[in-house]
Amino acid sequence: xxxxxxxxxxxxxxxxxxxxxxxxxxxxxxxxxxxxxxxxxxxxxxxxxxxxxxxxxxxxxxxxxxxxxxxxxxxxxxxxxxxxxxxxxxxxxxxxxxxxxxxxxxxxxxxxxxxxxxxxxxxxxxxxxxxxxxxxxxxxxxxxxxxxxxxxxxxxxxxxxxxxxxxxxxxxxxxxxxxxxxxxxxxxxxxxxxxxxxxxxxxxxxxxxxxxxxxxxxxxxxxxxxxxxxxxxxxxxxxxxxxxxxxxxxxxxxxxxxxxxxxxxxxxxxxxxxxxx
Amino acid sequence: xxxxxxxxxxxxxxxxxxxxxxxxxxxxxxxxxxxxxxxxxxxxxxxxxxxxxxxxxxxxxxxxxxxxxxxxxxxxxxxxxxxxxxxxxxxxxxxxxxxxxxxxxxxxxxxxxxxxxxxxxxxxxxxxxxxxxxxxxxxxxxxxxxxxxxxxxxxxxxxxxxxxxxxxxxxxxxxxxxxxxxxxxxxxxxxxxxxxxxxxxxxxxxxxxxxxxxxxxxxxxxxxxxxxxxxxxxxxxxxxxxxxxxxxxxxxxxxxxxxxxxxxxxxxxxxxxxxxxxxxxxxxxxxxxxxxxxxxxxxxxxxxxxxxxxxxxxxxxx
Numbered sequence: 001x002x003x004x005x006x007x008x009x010x011x012x013x014x015x016x017x018x019x020x021x022x023x024x025x026x027x028x029x030x031x032x033x034x035x036x037x038x039x040x041x042x043x044x045x046x047x048x049x050x051x052x053x054x055x056x057x058x059x060x061x062x063x064x065x066x067x068x069x070x071x072x073x074x075x076x077x078x079x080x081x082x083x084x085x086x087x088x089x090x091x092x093x094x095x096x097x098x099x100x101x102x103x104x105x106x107x108x109x110x111x112x113x114x115x116x117x118x119x120x121x122x123x124x125x126x127x128x129x130x131x132x133x134x135x136x137x138x139x140x141x142x143x144x145x146x147x148x149x150x151x152x153x154x155x156x157x158x159x160x161x162x163x164x165x166x167x168x169x170x171x172x173x174x175x176x177x178x179x180x181x182x183x184x185x186x187x188x189x190x191x192x193x194x195x196x197x198x199x200x201x202x203x204x205x206x207x208x209x210x211x212x213x214x215x216x217x218x219x220x221x222x223x224x225x226x227x228x229x230x231x232x233x234x235x236x237x238x239x240x241x242x243x244x245x246x247x248x249x250x251x252x253x254x255x256x257x258x259x260x261x262x263x264x265x266x267x268x269x270x271x272x273x274x275x276x277x
Numbered sequence: 278x279x280x281x282x283x284x285x286x287x288x289x290x291x292x293x294x295x296x297x298x299x300x301x302x303x304x305x306x307x308x309x310x311x312x313x314x315x316x317x318x319x320x321x322x323x324x325x326x327x328x329x330x331x332x333x334x335x336x337x338x339x340x341x342x343x344x345x346x347x348x349x350x351x352x353x354x355x356x357x358x359x360x361x362x363x364x365x366x367x368x369x370x371x372x373x374x375x376x377x378x379x380x381x382x383x384x385x386x387x388x389x390x391x392x393x394x395x396x397x398x399x400x401x402x403x404x405x406x407x408x409x410x411x412x413x414x415x416x417x418x419x420x421x422x423x424x425x426x427x428x429x430x431x432x433x434x435x436x437x438x439x440x441x442x443x444x445x446x447x448x449x450x451x452x453x454x455x456x457x458x459x460x461x462x463x464x465x466x467x468x469x470x471x472x473x474x475x476x477x478x479x480x481x482x483x484x485x486x487x488x489x490x491x492x493x494x495x496x497x498x499x500x501x502x503x504x505x506x507x508x509x510x511x512x513x514x515x516x517x518x519x520x521x522x523x524x525x526x527x528x529x530x531x532x533x534x535x536x537x538x539x540x541x542x543x544x545x546x547x548x549x550x551x552x553x554x555x556x557x558x559x560x561x562x563x564x565x566x567x568x569x570x571x572x573x574x575x576x577x578x579x580x581x582x583x584x585x586x587x588x589x590x591x592x593x594x595x
Contacts, residue, residue, distance in 0.1 A: 028308065031308040031309050032308050032309065032310075034309055035309065035313075035378075093382075093385060094313060094381055094382040148381060148409075148412070185378075185381065187380075187381030187385075187409040188381075188385075188409070189385040214406075215406075243410060245406070251403060251404075251406060251407030252407035252408070252410050254410060254411070
């Protein structure tokens with residue numbers, strides 16, 4: 001089987017293989033339609049979601065050296081476009097949020113531009129590049145907002161050192177249309193609404209709900225370490241979250257992600273420290 | 278009318294095709310999430326069951342050992358058992374598979390069941406609330422001490438004799454062929470403790486009625502046996518078409534003592550006892566009945582579903 005796959009890889013162009021793989025998910029998309037959240041709140045309906053379940057913001061520009069470059073501008077445009085498509089989406093109880101089914105295919109025809117993306121473990125240029133910042137944010141919001149993540153793909157690289165990181169390493173999710181998706185279920189008995197937008201150079205995301213939650217969530221990491229794999233540095237950790245009831249009693253403590261990524265910087269002094277939650 | 282026929286044709290298409298039953302269940306239960314409405318239905322009917330068990334069955338739910346047969350694809354039954362009794366109880370599945378995707382819906386459904394709040398002690402409620410975030414249904418069931426047996430043979434169940442107080446099933450046994458039903462009732466008798474209660478709900482309606490309410494609800498009584506076998510004798514369509522009086526006879530043959538048989542009549546969907554069933558709408562004109570069903574009583578022809586509540590005699594030997 002592996003030899004057939006290897007032969008197909010060498011003969012069939014990458015773009016054709018990619019489209020075949022995308023088509024393979026088509027029938028699944030058709031039958032699962034009733035379970036997917038697709039309604040967006042009208043502007044006057046947004047006031048019905050006054051309670052904040054989770055909020056996070058992340059800077060659009062991480063490396064000042066990239067300011068004003070084509071890739072950075074493309075990324076900012078793509079993030080604004082994707083967050084606009086997600087803003088106001090209502091996820092009813094027990095429905096599934098799917099990143100790709102909401103944002104759709106990132107094509108030039110739909111207004112996406114070239115941006116920085118990671119492909120096969122290497123930084124590269126691609127249409128819709130940079131949208132992972134949106135999916136990273138959604139994954140973190142889902143963890144903190146009490147959503148149940150049913151599909152998530154981790155990044156294979158750790159791009160930046162921790163000095164400006166406010167969340168544990170590995171609290172992100174990569175997406176690639178349409179087979180590497182980020183999906184979460186709303187397990188709560190009331191609907192929630194996603195609110196995303198760009199403000200003052202930051203991507204700001206919220207999950208809001210109709211009713212106040214009777215629990216709090218704490219996201220934390222365990223077993224964080226750097227290790228050597230040949231010449232490369234590898235970073236590993238496990239992300240967990242803990243739910244507490246109103247009286248502080250632990251309702252559930254669960255592992256939500258197990259990360260392992262190649263480090264693209266010299267870990268230096270960061271080798272022994274994990275980032276705070 | 279066409280919707281009912283279409284549903285019948287689709288079910289026959291899948292049911293007659295090798296592997297079609299499995300594919301149909303995979304598409305509908307696992308992909309389309311059709312069992313979500315089953316949780317809503319259970320949440321609606323369970324308070325009524327509890328009322329019957331406590332009223333007619335004189336059972337006290339707290340600490341009761343409850344066994345639910347063929348609870349389907351959702352873990353609603355063990356969760357509500359835990360909230361009411363303190364233990365997830367026992368679950369046996371023949372066709373059904375508990376699926377992770379219905380866990381949080383079942384949690385929300387069980388917590389939202391319309392029973393007085395004092396029926397769910399605070400500690401149990403908190404524990405169940407935490408389970409909505411579990412990724413695997415097995416982990417959740419382990420937390421509440423539920424015992425699950427999947428792929429069981431209903432005529433030979435892996436449960437010890439005289440080990441449960443209450444056995445319940447809903448909308449399941451009408452799909453068993455009469456021989457299999459006899460075998461299951463014998464097992465039910467063996468597994469119940471003396472004095473234990475068997476509570477089984479049979480949906481006597483032609484199930485195509487669920488696709489189109491204009492379809493006569495006992496339309497399947499119009500077909501002679503061989504024709505019915507030809508059209509509906511596949512795993513997705515089979516209904517044993519036993520009349521309520523025939524079902525009562527099977528319970529008695531198994532050794533049970535009758536407590537009460539509550540019949541659901543249409544159009545009001547109310548449960549009544551004995552002769553009050555005559556108030557209900559008739560499921561099919563007598564002129565259209567196949568010969569086998571002509572001796573049916575008027576009550577039988579007006580019964581859409583029935584809740585059979587029987588007791589294993591206190592002095593019974595296994």
